[in-house]
Amino acid sequence: MTVVRLEKLRxxxxxxxxxxxxxxxxxxxxxxxxVLGPSGCGKxxxxxxxxxxxxxxSGRILFDDRDVTRLPTQERNTAVxxxxxxxxxxxxxxxxxxxxxxxxxxxxxxxxxxxxxxxxEALELVDLTGLEERKPFQxxxxxxxxxxxxxxxxxxxxxxxxxxxxxxxxxxLRLELREEVRKIAKRLSITTIYVTHDQEEAMAVxxxxxxxxxxxxQQVGRPEEIYHKPANFFxxxxxxxxxxxxxxxxxxxxxxxxxxxxFPVAAQxxxxxxxxxxxxxxxxxxxIFIGGxxxxxxxxxxxxxxxYHQTTLRxxxxxxxxxxxxxxxQPGEEVAAEIARAWAFKP
Amino acid sequence: MRFLQWSTALGYAFLGLFLVLPLVFIFWQVLAGIGxxxxxxxxxxxxxxxxxxxxxxVFIRPTDPPTVVIRGPDMGxxxxxxxxxxxxxAVDVALGFVLAYVLAKYVFPGRTLLGLLATIPLIxxxxxxxxxxxxxxxxxxxxxxxxxHDVLHLPFKVEISGLAAVAIVQSLMYLPIAYLNIxxxxxxxxxxxxxxANNLGADEGKAVRDVVLPLSTPGLAAAFVLxxxxxxDDVAAPIIFQDDPAARKLLSYQIYSKFLDQLRGxxxxxxxxxxxxLLTISVASFLAVRRYVxxxxxxxxxxxxxxxxxxxxxxxxxxIYAVAFPLVLAAAVPLAGALSLVFADRWTTxxxxxxxxxxxxxxxLAAVFQNxxxxxxxxxxIYYGVAATLIMVAVGMLIAVAAARSRGAAADALDAxxxxxxxxxxxxxxxxxxxxxxxxxxxxxxxxxDLADLLDPLRQPELYLVxxxxxxxxxxxxxxxxxxLQQIHPSMEEVAMNLGDGYAGVLRKILVPxxxxxxxxxxxxxxxxxxxxxxxxxxxxxxxxxGQDTAMPITAFMRERFESGxxxxxxxxxxxxxxVAIQVAAITLTTRVxxxxxxxxx
Numbered sequence: 001m002t003v004v005r006l007e008k009l010r011x012x013x014x015x016x017x018x019x020x021x022x023x024x025x026x027x028x029x030x031x032x033x034x035v036l037g038p039s040g041c042g043k044x045x046x047x048x049x050x051x052x053x054x055x056x057x058s059g060r061i062l063f064d065d066r067d068v069t070r071l072p073t074q075e076r077n078t079a080v081x082x083x084x085x086x087x088x089x090x091x092x093x094x095x096x097x098x099x100x101x102x103x104x105x106x107x108x109x110x111x112x113x114x115x116x117x118x119x120x121e122a123l124e125l126v127d128l129t130g131l132e133e134r135k136p137f138q139x140x141x142x143x144x145x146x147x148x149x150x151x152x153x154x155x156x157x158x159x160x161x162x163x164x165x166x167x168x169x170x171x172x173l174r175l176e177l178r179e180e181v182r183k184i185a186k187r188l189s190i191t192t193i194y195v196t197h198d199q200e201e202a203m204a205v206x207x208x209x210x211x212x213x214x215x216x217x218q219q220v221g222r223p224e225e226i227y228h229k230p231a232n233f234f235x236x237x238x239x240x241x242x243x244x245x246x247x248x249x250x251x252x253x254x255x256x257x258x259x260x261x262x263f264p265v266a267a268q269x270x271x272x273x274x275x276x277x278x279x280x281x282x283x284x285x286x287x288i289f290i291g292g293x294x295x296x297x298x299x300x301x302x303x304x305x306x307x308y309h310q311t312t313l314r315x316x317x318x319x320x321x322x323x324x325x326x327x328x329x330q331p332g333e334e335v336a337a338e339i340a341r342a343w344a345f346k347p
Numbered sequence: 348m349r350f351l352q353w354s355t356a357l358g359y360a361f362l363g364l365f366l367v368l369p370l371v372f373i374f375w376q377v378l379a380g381i382g383x384x385x386x387x388x389x390x391x392x393x394x395x396x397x398x399x400x401x402x403x404x405v406f407i408r409p410t411d412p413p414t415v416v417i418r419g420p421d422m423g424x425x426x427x428x429x430x431x432x433x434x435x436x437a438v439d440v441a442l443g444f445v446l447a448y449v450l451a452k453y454v455f456p457g458r459t460l461l462g463l464l465a466t467i468p469l470i471x472x473x474x475x476x477x478x479x480x481x482x483x484x485x486x487x488x489x490x491x492x493x494x495x496h497d498v499l500h501l502p503f504k505v506e507i508s509g510l511a512a513v514a515i516v517q518s519l520m521y522l523p524i525a526y527l528n529i530x531x532x533x534x535x536x537x538x539x540x541x542x543x544a545n546n547l548g549a550d551e552g553k554a555v556r557d558v559v560l561p562l563s564t565p566g567l568a569a570a571f572v573l574x575x576x577x578x579x580d581d582v583a584a585p586i587i588f589q590d591d592p593a594a595r596k597l598l599s600y601q602i603y604s605k606f607l608d609q610l611r612g613x614x615x616x617x618x619x620x621x622x623x624x625l626l627t628i629s630v631a632s633f634l635a636v637r638r639y640v641x642x643x644x645x646x647x648x649x650x651x652x653x654x655x656x657x658x659x660x661x662x663x664x665x666x667i668y669a670v671a672f673p674l675v676l677a678a679a680v681p682l683a684g685a686l687s688l689v690f691a692d693r694w695t696t697x698x699x700x701x702x703x704x705x706x707x708x709x710x711x712l713a714a715v716f717q718n719x720x721x722x723x724x725x726x727x728x729i730y731y732g733v734a735a736t737l738i739m740v741a742v743g744m745l746i747a748v749a750a751a752r753s754r755g756a757a758a759d760a761l762d763a764x765x766x767x768x769x770x771x772x773x774x775x776x777x778x779x780x781x782x783x784x785x786x787x788x789x790x791x792x793x794x795x796x797d798l799a800d801l802l803d804p805l806r807q808p809e810l811y812l813v814x815x816x817x818x819x820x821x822x823x824x825x826x827x828x829x830x831x832l833q834q835i836h837p838s839m840e841e842v843a844m845n846l847g848d849g850y851a852g853v854l855r856k857i858l859v860p861x862x863x864x865x866x867x868x869x870x871x872x873x874x875x876x877x878x879x880x881x882x883x884x885x886x887x888x889x890x891x892x893x894g895q896d897t898a899m900p901i902t903a904f905m906r907e908r909f910e911s912g913x914x915x916x917x918x919x920x921x922x923x924x925x926x927v928a929i930q931v932a933a934i935t936l937t938t939r940v941x942x943x944x945x946x947x948x949x
Contacts, residue, residue, distance in 0.1 A: 053841050080841065080842055086841070090860045090861055099848075103848050104847060151842070155847075
């Protein structure tokens with residue numbers, strides 16, 4: 001099993017476009033790390049660098065202690081599942097899955113019978129038994145995705161690299177398959193890098209999340225760390241829903257600060273702040289409790305969104321969105337709102 | 348990836364050796380004889396923009412009844428070539444637009460028939476269009492004057508000759524190129540763009556003016572430039588009309604005749620200079636449009652959607668039935684006329700071919716197959732076609748993969764260079780090959796006489812013909828494979844490599860099976876274009892003369908027979924029928940079986 005280590009990895013296209021900028025990341029043996037970020041942030045390039053499909057401009061890629069930075073993709077023993085799945089339309093499901101094994105026939109001393117057995121097992125793993133002779137276009141989207149996964153898994157790669165593998169599926173299927181992908185990767189204990197722009201998918205699949213923006217890693221941590229203790233303003237606003245308020249520091253001590261945003265807010269901060277300093281305060285909607293003590297607000301609107309009600313509040317001239325299981329009041333009514341948790345970041 | 352670097356290098360080596368180097372040699376020839384070039388080029392024979400040039404362009408000859416003579420202005424070789432090609436391009440783009448618009452945008456009874464008729468002129472029978480038009484325009488026995496005078500009883504006759512006749516022939520020959528490019532441009536515009544305009548209140552005219560036309564302008568520009576290049580390079584029409592001295596005053600004809608002089612030992616820097624002018628005009632116009640087309644591709648769809656269509660109003664109906672149908676029928680007349688020569692007893696002093704019977708055709712076909720020289724010509728044509736196609740597919744595959752899959756200026760430049768032969772006149776290629784090879788073989792003779800014999804273009808023109816054909820028609824194969832590659836996501840190859848395969852394996856196991864239709868249709872189109880090629884065939888092809896070991900392909904025999912007149916013409920048409928059969932088979936295979944596009948769309 002393999003530990004992937006990226007050291008100061010950098011990729012510049014055409015001498016001007018920095019796609020990946022000094023990335024340091026360790027993916028532990030059997031761990032699933034989701035690389036999460038907005039479109040164009042460099043996450044697919046990062047995955048392609050690990051796969052050996054792009055050459056880094058500088059930096060190193062290590063599998064355990066082996067430096068694979070300049071190793072061609074064929075020799076890395078990684079397996080990629082691209083966003084398009086890239087199933088070869090002229091081959092059957094069986095031939096698609098057997099492709100990698102046939103290439104290893106001599107090296108791994110595989111007989112045709114052994115190849116058949118392993119393809120059967122891989123298809124069984126992804127629940128596609130019986131579809132061996134179909135062509136990719138005869139399968140549904142979900143089935144095609146599973147074939148791509150089986151083709152990657154059958155070669156027993158050291159590292160599994162998934163590039164938005166569920167992006168082309170409908171919402172319901174995505175929910176089903178993401179659980180399945182995690183289950184399979186965990187069952188086989190494969191070190192996995194999973195690229196996605198969908199934060200919920202990242203949280204559902206990954207042991208740890210690496211949030212990326214503009215080519216740089218912003219924060220790496222467990223989903224709850226990322227969510228509850230964001231390292232910077234980007235992570236705080238990219239993950240989950242949030243209210244952003246401009247404010248001024250009244251008092252600061254260590255990781256705690258009292259901030260005036262038009263009303264007083266107690267915030268945590270990763271920075272060393274000084275009184276009078278301007279900050280951006282981020283408050284999650286579920287951290288606003290209505291009906292207890294706190295700042296006086298007027299309810300402007302209440303919307304039912306299925307799992308919760310979203311309440312729009314106007315508090316000392318500032319608009320805040322709060323979420324709760326029940327509608328707290330009718331529009332126009334005055335309520336007291338308590339902000340249980342907030343973060344303050346330097347702008 | 349090393350494979351891509353190797354294929355890029357091989358692509359450059361092939362095109363550098365067989366395209367760039369010989370062309371550079373022409374340039375060197377010009378520099379070597381710059382004094383003679385200057386003396387001859389200042390002669391009014393080459394450039395003569397004086398008002399007198401127009402005095403004989405159109406006039407009335409006082410015969411009974413009077414004859415309106417249309418010859419076109421004679422402004423010297425260089426300007427004549429320009430005005431004829433520009434006129435042909437303008438006429439073809441205008442007519443091609445009408446045809447393409449009607450077929451792309453209207454739903455009407457007879458649409459399928461019109462589409463079918465519009466593809467007929469795609470079938471090329473070299474020299475035949477020009478010959479049949481000459482028969483139709485013949486002032487004494489021609490079909491045109493028979494209709495005007497004997498049928499319609501109009502009080503005048505018309506004589507169209509010289510440059511005007513060449514322009515008419517070329518307009519008929521290249522109409523399909525304009526039509527195909529414009530049709531492709533019109534159908535590539537995303538229909539939803541037009542639907543939104545309609546939805547916001549624009550009627551057909553407004554939506555087309557505001558949305559379709561601006562987005563398809565690159566297609567119109569491409570059509571214009573392609574027709575212009577093909578027309579300025581054409582030598583078949585001037586050869587057929589060479590009885591009129593004005594028809595000889597064109598760059599293509601001058602280079603052709605000077606090539607033949609050269610065989611008699613008269614090395615002429617002027618010929619090299621004329622070739623250079625022709626090359627410069629063609630390449631410059633091609634580069635200009637390529638850049639423009641490339642810039643505007645963003646608005647176009649890669650995949651083909653059914654374009655937005657309209658039910659024609661009264662004006663549309665007039666355009667369909669009074670313009671488009673007569674136009675495609677007129678464009679099909681030369682081919683029909685040429686084919687009728689195979690079935691006719693004769694077509695000499697009558698306005699139409701006489702005595703059409705099936706027996707005539709069978710007899711002529713039998714005669715052609717019993718003639719040793721013609722059989723030799725057929726074998727040559729097939730040999731050149733197969734050999735050149737094999738080279739084109741191998742080199743074309745490497746270049747297309749390198750161009751489509753590598754990043755950077757080198758790949759872009761290779762792609763441009765591989766498409767460039769479309770803009771390089773065949774006569775210039777022939778001339779460059781001949782000069783370079785002759786010089787090289789002469790230099791080699793003192794060192795290695797056997798090898799010099801083997802490379803001597805006068806003894807072994809076949810070698811240069813095969814390479815020349817493959818270079819000239821390479822763009823058709825490259826574009827076909829490149830188009831296929833654009834439809835294949837690179838991740839298909841990446842996954843295979845990631846699983847352990849090398850690029851050669853990927854090529855064999857993934858790309859070739861996925862691209863087989865594109866490769867086949869590219870090869871078919873390449874083969875057909877080689878078999879019907881004119882410029883190299885009538886120059887390099889005749890270097891060994893008409894003996895038992897002649898290197899002449901069918902097209903060279905056709906030129907010789909069409910020039911000989913009378914029964915020779917019918918032999919030529921019968922040989923042409925064989926080429927037509929090959930082309931019909933290729934068109935049917937590419938469009939119906941392989942479902943790809945036949946013909947060149949820039």
